[in-house]
Amino acid sequence: MGRRYFSLPDVGEGLTEAEVLEWLVAPGDRVAVNQPVVEVETAKSAVELPCPFAGVxxxxxxxxxxxxxxxxxxxxxxxxxDGDGEPSDDAPMLVGHGSRERPPARRRRRKPPGDAPAPR
Incomplete structure (x- = not known):
């Protein structure tokens, strides 16, 4: 058996801390991958965090x-x-894990015909 540790991920928008509101599991409970284990609250919202691995x-x-x-x-x-405490390469991505290489592309707005301003 290997022991793994799940740390508070970056939950987004540059927030650096969170308050643990409620544990959804207890010692001895079996957890599955992506099962919510804790509810945390940041300055912006309260969210349930899923565990990235299964076990007890x-x-x-x-x-x-x-x-x-x-x-x-x-x-x-x-x-x-064999667990070494680090997420494996095949662990599912969770909120705040990883980084975005480029911002999402935005579609250009098209003006419908006839909405052009009248010449002066």
Whole structure:
């Protein structure tokens, strides 16, 4: 069995911390990939965070009501096989993981014919 740690991801919009509102699991619970395990609140919203791996919860590392920085380990999960605590390359992408190489393309607005301003 390997122990893996799930840390508070960057939940977006440059936020650097979040408050742990409620744990949705307890030590000894079995979790599946993408199962919500904790609800956190940032300055902008409250969200449920899914676990990126499956296994048995071995420890909740942060108490409810605590404000923690992005990157702080939240939960420890024991999984079968060889785990080194780091997400594997085939782990599903979660909110805030990875980076966008370029901004999304915007479509140009087309003016319908006949909406052109009248010449002066």
């Amino acid at each position: 919860v071995s420890a909740l590392l942060v108490e409810q009501g605590s404000v923690v920085a992005v990157g702080t380990p939240l939960i420890a999960v024991d999984e079968e096989g």
